[in-house]
Amino acid sequence: MTVLQEITERYANAIYVGTTYVYTLCRADGTTLKVTGFYDQPERWGPALQQEITRAARRAGAGRDPDLRGALGYGGPRHDA
Secondary structure (H helix, E strand, C coil): CEEEHHHHHHHHEEEEEEEEEEEEECCCCEEEEECCCCCCCCHHHHHHHHHHHHHHHHCCCCCCCCCHHHHHCCCCCCCCC
16 A cells, blocks of 8 residues: 655745645555545644554565554544644
């Protein structure tokens, strides 16, 4: 599994108006899932998502798609501080 990160700072007339976050999870079989800034604090869970995918992939070994439910928590990204 790989994760692609797309972070875009938006400006209107040279005034910052916000940042959008999109993380695309890609499985070896071509299946993809997009996780967006719809969830609270993407600047926190985005890097954690990348780190846990990397950690799970190392544990699973090359060529295998790891089951990330345990690594990331079955319920998805956490919103606590």
